[in-house]
Amino acid sequence: MNFSVPRVDDALVAALQHKIDRKTKPLGALGLLEKLALQVGRIQNTLSPQLGEAQMLVFAADHGAAKAGVSPFPQDVTWQMVENYLAGGAAINVFARQNKIRLHVIDAGVAHEFGPRDNLIDAKISPTGTRNYLEEPAMSAAERDAALAKGIEIAQRVADSGARVFAFGEMGIGNTAASALITSQLTRTPLIDCIGRGAGLDDRGLEHKRALLQRAAARAALPADADALTVLAEFGGFEIAMIAGAMIGAAQRGGLLLIDGFIVTAALLVAVRLAPEVRDYCVFCHHSAEPGAQAQLKSLAAEPLIDLGLRLGEGTGAALAWPLVQSAAAFLNEMASFESAGVSDKEPRG
Ligand SMILES: Cc1cc2ncn([C@H]3O[C@H](COP(=O)(O)O)[C@@H](O)[C@H]3O)c2cc1C
Numbered sequence: 001m002n003f004s005v006p007r008v009d010d011a012l013v014a015a016l017q018h019k020i021d022r023k024t025k026p027l028g029a030l031g032l033l034e035k036l037a038l039q040v041g042r043i044q045n046t047l048s049p050q051l052g053e054a055q056m057l058v059f060a061a062d063h064g065a066a067k068a069g070v071s072p073f074p075q076d077v078t079w080q081m082v083e084n085y086l087a088g089g090a091a092i093n094v095f096a097r098q099n100k101i102r103l104h105v106i107d108a109g110v111a112h113e114f115g116p117r118d119n120l121i122d123a124k125i126s127p128t129g130t131r132n133y134l135e136e137p138a139m140s141a142a143e144r145d146a147a148l149a150k151g152i153e154i155a156q157r158v159a160d161s162g163a164r165v166f167a168f169g170e171m172g173i174g175n176t177a178a179s180a181l182i183t184s185q186l187t188r189t190p191l192i193d194c195i196g197r198g199a200g201l202d203d204r205g206l207e208h209k210r211a212l213l214q215r216a217a218a219r220a221a222l223p224a225d226a227d228a229l230t231v232l233a234e235f236g237g238f239e240i241a242m243i244a245g246a247m248i249g250a251a252q253r254g255g256l257l258l259i260d261g262f263i264v265t266a267a268l269l270v271a272v273r274l275a276p277e278v279r280d281y282c283v284f285c286h287h288s289a290e291p292g293a294q295a296q297l298k299s300l301a302a303e304p305l306i307d308l309g310l311r312l313g314e315g316t317g318a319a320l321a322w323p324l325v326q327s328a329a330a331f332l333n334e335m336a337s338f339e340s341a342g343v344s345d346k347e348p349r350g
């Protein structure tokens, strides 16, 4: 499999910074939007970046450990929510419609037979979801590699239709637990600091999730320096693996990556271990309320654009932040400069 991603070009950094600085505003006055404009220009290697329509890829899959009680919701909610996406009724449907984002729903391994359906991409790695990592590795090396390859292929296919902006979302009951295990291992953070309430566990449920995940980590007994591929196969899930692949595929095509929530960022931790260059294509959209997000963002040196206290996933944080990304490109392309507007940029001297 080819994980190689080109480095983001820095040939235009000085020219982009000059263009940003000559806009009719005090230096740096557009704050984070200025960094974003510079990043978008660098990724597209132009002073006039064009974003076009954003593509939201929502990957769904089931987790064997869900039946052990790591989530307050039953596993069936995964396929039921996929039906909700297809019917247009979930939060991500609403925000994608509102902000004119194209939604792609991908079955990476949901334990449910959907049959042939319009608007559902069938990329099932297994008809039953991952295995229970409390007992054995969640996936085989072959399954993991198939999921990564499929993710690369899907993102590249979307890129080849002309897309330049990719957002990632997920649905999979139990996937905050898998993400906690991955995050703890790849950022070398104590597991306890990576485990949160997910879809809404109460205090007792949280204690139970902590105990189960400590058991899972003890069973896997990975060395501290275990590589990302091993960690991914150990804890899953198929949606996380496919998102990691899709991130690599999108970056290989020079796309801008909009990163949402805790699970998507766990997938990114895997992707950057496989291809470190992916990091520079990422815009961190929303600061997840899951406690493990702290370790993720620190390890990626990331500063999310917004914090609305969301703890939903589905790509909602990315969909909500998309207009800000558009604003960054718009000011770079459309705002007048001191010269073009005839605005004085200095006190006259002498
Ligand atoms: C109705 C419903 C809709 C959702 N949409 C996203 N999630 C979110 O919750 C799940 C992760 O939480 P946990 O690890 O605790 O199961 C994921 O599916 C995630 O996308 C949802 C969860 C539910 C219940």
Ligand SMILES: O=C(O)c1cccnc1
Pocket (backbone or CB within 6 Å): 176, 197, 198, 199, 260, 261, 262, 263, 264, 288, 289, 290, 310, 311, 312, 313, 314
């Ligand atoms: O931050 C997330 O992505 C998240 C948090 C809780 C539940 N589902 C997703």
